Amino acid sequence: MLRRTLASNWFYVVLMIALIILPHAIGWVSGDSPFGVRGRPVGQSIYWQGILIEVFVLAVLAMSYNLVFGFTGVISFGHALFFGIGGYILGVVLEYTDLTGEVGLLIGIGLTLIISAVLGLVIGMVTLRLRGVYFAMFTLAVAEMFYIFFSRLALTRAEDGFALTELPVWIDPTRSRLTFYYIALALLAATFLFIRRLIFSPTGAVLLAVRENEERARTIGFDTLRFKLLAITLAGMIASLAGLVQVILNKKVGPEVLNVSNTIDPLLMTIIGGAGTFTGPVIGAAGLHLGDRLLRDLVIEVGGASIDIGANWALILGIVFILVVLVFPYGIVGTFRRWRTKQAK
Amino acid sequence: MAASEAILEVRDIHTFIGQFHILEGVNVNLPRGSIGVLLGRNGAGKTTTLRTIMGITPPRSGEIRFEGQRLNGMRSFGVARLGIGYVPEHRAIFKGLTVRENLHIAERRSGDFARKADLIFDLFPDLKRLVHLPGGNLSGGQQQMLAIARALVPDNRLLLIDEPSEGLAPVIIEQLMHAIRRLSEQTTVLLVEQNFRMASQLADRYTIIDEGRSAVAGDMRDLVKDQALIQRYLGVA
Amino acid sequence: MRPNILVSVALLVAVVVFGYFLSPDLGSFGITLMSGLFQGMLLFLVASGLSIIFGLMDVLNFAQGAYFMVGAYVSYSVHHSPDVMAAIPDPNIRFFLSVISAVAVGAVLGGLLERFLLRPLYARPIFQIVLTFGVAIVMTEAVEFIWSTTPYSWTVLFSLRDQSFQLFGQSFGVYRLVVIGIGFALIILIGLLLQRTRIGIIIRAGVEDREMVEALGINVRMVFTLVFTIGCAVASFGGAIAAPFLGASAGLANLFLLSAIAVVVLGGMGSYAGTAMGSLLLGLALAVMQVFAGKPQIGLPVLASMTPMMLMILVLLVRPGGLFGKGR
Numbered sequence: 008m009l010r011r012t013l014a015s016n017w018f019y020v021v022l023m024i025a026l027i028i029l030p031h032a033i034g035w036v037s038g039d040s041p042f043g044v045r046g047r048p049v050g051q052s053i054y055w056q057g058i059l060i061e062v063f064v065l066a067v068l069a070m071s072y073n074l075v076f077g078f079t080g081v082i083s084f085g086h087a088l089f090f091g092i093g094g095y096i097l098g099v100v101l102e103y104t105d106l107t108g109e110v111g112l113l114i115g116i117g118l119t120l121i122i123s124a125v126l127g128l129v130i131g132m133v134t135l136r137l138r139g140v141y142f143a144m145f146t147l148a149v150a151e152m153f154y155i156f157f158s159r160l161a162l163t164r165a166e167d168g169f170a171l172t173e174l175p176v177w178i179d180p181t182r183s184r185l186t187f188y189y190i191a192l193a194l195l196a197a198t199f200l201f202i203r204r205l206i207f208s209p210t211g212a213v214l215l216a217v218r219e220n221e222e223r224a225r226t227i228g229f230d231t232l233r234f235k236l237l238a239i240t241l242a243g244m245i246a247s248l249a250g251l252v253q254v255i256l257n258k259k260v261g262p263e264v265l266n267v268s269n270t271i272d273p274l275l276m277t278i279i280g281g282a283g284t285f286t287g288p289v290i291g292a293a294g295l296h297l298g299d300r301l302l303r304d305l306v307i308e309v310g311g312a313s314i315d316i317g318a319n320w321a322l323i324l325g326i327v328f329i330l331v332v333l334v335f336p337y338g339i340v341g342t343f344r345r346w347r348t349k350q351a352k
Numbered sequence: 353m354a355a356s357e358a359i360l361e362v363r364d365i366h367t368f369i370g371q372f373h374i375l376e377g378v379n380v381n382l383p384r385g386s387i388g389v390l391l392g393r394n395g396a397g398k399t400t401t402l403r404t405i406m407g408i409t410p411p412r413s414g415e416i417r418f419e420g421q422r423l424n425g426m427r428s429f430g431v432a433r434l435g436i437g438y439v440p441e442h443r444a445i446f447k448g449l450t451v452r453e454n455l456h457i458a459e460r461r462s463g464d465f466a467r468k469a470d471l472i473f474d475l476f477p478d479l480k481r482l483v484h485l486p487g488g489n490l491s492g493g494q495q496q497m498l499a500i501a502r503a504l505v506p507d508n509r510l511l512l513i514d515e516p517s518e519g520l521a522p523v524i525i526e527q528l529m530h531a532i533r534r535l536s537e538q539t540t541v542l543l544v545e546q547n548f549r550m551a552s553q554l555a556d557r558y559t560i561i562d563e564g565r566s567a568v569a570g571d572m573r574d575l576v577k578d579q580a581l582i583q584r585y586l587g588v589a
Numbered sequence: 590m591r592p593n594i595l596v597s598v599a600l601l602v603a604v605v606v607f608g609y610f611l612s613p614d615l616g617s618f619g620i621t622l623m624s625g626l627f628q629g630m631l632l633f634l635v636a637s638g639l640s641i642i643f644g645l646m647d648v649l650n651f652a653q654g655a656y657f658m659v660g661a662y663v664s665y666s667v668h669h670s671p672d673v674m675a676a677i678p679d680p681n682i683r684f685f686l687s688v689i690s691a692v693a694v695g696a697v698l699g700g701l702l703e704r705f706l707l708r709p710l711y712a713r714p715i716f717q718i719v720l721t722f723g724v725a726i727v728m729t730e731a732v733e734f735i736w737s738t739t740p741y742s743w744t745v746l747f748s749l750r751d752q753s754f755q756l757f758g759q760s761f762g763v764y765r766l767v768v769i770g771i772g773f774a775l776i777i778l779i780g781l782l783l784q785r786t787r788i789g790i791i792i793r794a795g796v797e798d799r800e801m802v803e804a805l806g807i808n809v810r811m812v813f814t815l816v817f818t819i820g821c822a823v824a825s826f827g828g829a830i831a832a833p834f835l836g837a838s839a840g841l842a843n844l845f846l847l848s849a850i851a852v853v854v855l856g857g858m859g860s861y862a863g864t865a866m867g868s869l870l871l872g873l874a875l876a877v878m879q880v881f882a883g884k885p886q887i888g889l890p891v892l893a894s895m896t897p898m899m900l901m902i903l904v905l906l907v908r909p910g911g912l913f914g915k916g917r
Binding site for chain 3: 406408427428429432433438440444446447448449453456457458459460502506
Binding site for chain 3: 080082084136137139143145147148149151156159160267271274275321328332333336
């Protein structure tokens with residue numbers, strides 16, 4: 008049983024092992040310890056751990072987006088809300104209550120999960136009965152409202168945000184970066200397995216049926232609203248966990264976590280990677296984020312004019328996104344899979 | 353029947369809606385000047401046949417010819433412009449538009465409505481006093497009359513009429529039958545009709561569609577006599 | 590009167606009366622009213638296109654706000670360009686040229702979007718929505734690429750913009766009144782176009798049943814392109830005439846998109862009368878809220894910027910079809 012599972016998923020197993028070893032490998036090659044130097048977060052390994060944690064965060068966020076958009080066929084333009092709300096909850100618990108350390112952290116995570124689930128349920132119940140576009144509009148508006156609210160709220164220091172200073176040492180990314188790296192990696196793996204499990208379950212079959220033809224799923228006798236609510240709620244909870252990892256990594260909460268860019272990023276990553284596939288969002292997240300990092304300082308000369316790739320990264324992504332929607336609507340993974348089935352025939 | 357006399361020839365069309373194979377080989381042959389009717393049980397594919405002819409649900413294979421011209425691959429506005437009028441089921445008139453606007457929008461050349469107004473109000477006198485009312489305020493029978501009248505505004509040589517009698521009172525059905533018979537003096541008509549009594553009194557030709565295939569076709573007078581056939585495909589006496 | 594008109598008028602009166610009681614004197618009440626009508630008209634210019642396009646084509650154009658933004662930038666640039674200044678020294682005449690350029694750019698960009706990006710996707714409506722969202726991103730980023738991320742404020746003075754008159758001890762800008770006048774004129778003009786012309790009849794019929802319109806022999810896609818082009822041109826026009834007051838910045842896109850969406854939800858998707866009424870209501874509500882939230886006893890200026898979203902949430906909870914909508 009175990010052997011068969013390992014054999015059919017060898018790719019994921021190898022990738023997982025590689026990601027576990029990677030910080031040590033980089034440390035070995037560069038000579039910089041993966042634990043940092045004298046307790047300070049410096050060196051090649053630490054630097055790349057940071058970037059990879061960001062990739063994991065974006066991948067989890069994109070996978071949660073894919074659960075709604077790719078597997079259930081519901082468009083949300085407000086995913087930033089779920090992503091950002093977690094950070095604020097944790098921040099308020101740690102900084103504004105007497106709860107600190109592990110207790111504060113646990114209560115923060117628990118509250119985050121509960122509140123993001125409630126938000127998902129409420130937003131879904133208001134709009135999911137209506138046509139799909141209402142959900143898109145409503146989520147966009149609610150997310151924007153929270154963004155404006157938190158950028159002006161005096162309690163959370165408005166535009167400036169506030170630092171998380173009371174994190175337990177073992178999770179503090181400046182002191183225990185490697186532990187935190189493994190925590191983020193574990194969240195990535197858990198999310199991946201959870202979504203795959205969910206989609207292959209009977210519940211997942213209904214979600215796919217809703218995506219294909221909601222009318223028909225309803226005629227067969229499924230309460231499609233409940234299944235859509237489930238997808239939104241789960242996706243919201245997963246996205247909020249991704250947000251938690253992000254703010255712990257930055258040790259700072261500010262309105263930027265609620266910014267619309269945190270909706271745009273998972274949307275682009277999901278569609279470019281391949282909506283409705285398991286690996287697509289992960290590949291999209293890794294590709295786009297590493298691309299952003301690597302090309303940040305690149306300037307191309309085209310016919311005498313120099314184009315600063317890094318400064319116009321968002322513009323380039325947007326154009327790529329439009330092209331993908333028009334020409335490769337199945338994204339990288341979906342297009343590749345179709346190409347392979349065609350080859351096999 | 354020689355092919356040259358047929359105004360409409362539908363040959364072995366297959367139509368898919370989504371992944372569902374709705375029409376699996378339908379043939380219809382309609383001589384100019386006749387009234388044809390598509391018969392068959394609910395869900396047999398009669399409405400889809402009309403929609404496929406109109407180019408709304410294009411066929412995946414097979415051939416449709418109107419006056420010898422292939423309709424395959426044409427969008428429905430192009431099919432309509434060749435001279436085919438479509439009266440869909442459930443009286444799809446524009447409820448927010450007045451009766452006059454409902455008729456005006458059907459013009460293919462300006463002045464069509466003015467030229468046809470006498471004919472239309474002669475066939476459907478009720479409509480004349482309702483021209484300023486929104487279509488949604490009309491009764492079911494009046495809406496059906498408006499839907500047919502709308503197809504008469506341009507010079508159509510073929511009318512596709514889907515279930516004109518559906519949900520209407522017998523008196524109104526009589527009135528509609530009278531109108532359809534009169535307009536068939538000038539155009540060819542292809543009906544879809546569940547009401548066998550109405551169909552048998554109006555039509556010259558019939559085609560029975562069963563589970564997406566055209567099963568039997570022929571002269572209406574022969575069908576009326578063939579109780580076994582009626583029983584088998586239509587389940588009515 | 591029909592109940593929805595009654596409710597709309599009651600809401601309108603309630604907002605105005607609330608505004609009256611917030612104002613210390615008639616002059617400042619007048620200022621609030623004028624500011625509300627001004628904002629309402631600008632909203633109408635974005636929301637009308639959004640609503641008609643959605644009703645006819647089932648596409649919610651998330652780039653509608655971006656056209657407003659582009660209009661503002663084009664109008665600003667033409668008016669402040671040294672070359673154009675040299676050619677047309679009179680700032681008032683130059684402003685007309687600025688507005689015309691903005692409308693032209695909006696129309697061309699709108700037509701291109703429908704014809705080349707949306708048309709291939711009519712079989713995949715979910716991707717159309719996602720695509721307009723992507724276009725909004727690209728337009729915003731392209732604007733920042735061309736004009737940098739720094740917001741511009743209008744610096745060139747011209748008499749049309751800067752004239753004012755005194756009433757009840759306050760000074761009222763003529764330009765705002767002109768914009769309000771243009772807005773009302775457009776509400777009536779577009780309304781007449783929809784009611785009286787053949788293209789208007791086709792648009793109204795298409796909102797009900799596109800398929801039937803096409804089956805009557807009308808090339809609906811050409812109507813789509815036309816309507817989309819006009820809708821984007823009108824939004825761009827809004828940006829152009831707003832620029833002398835609001836300047837040009839990338840933030841305009843999102844701000845006006847969200848407010849226009851709130852208007853359309855409030856008025857009822859696809860209803861022209863609802864959109865006009867919704868624009869007036871939201872515009873006035875915004876102006877009143879700006880006064881209310883700014884009061885020292887309240888001291889929550891953030892309330893004003895959250896008004897459109899709160900209103901939208903309220904409408905969806907109470908009456909999802911909006912004031913003039915047909916239920917759902």
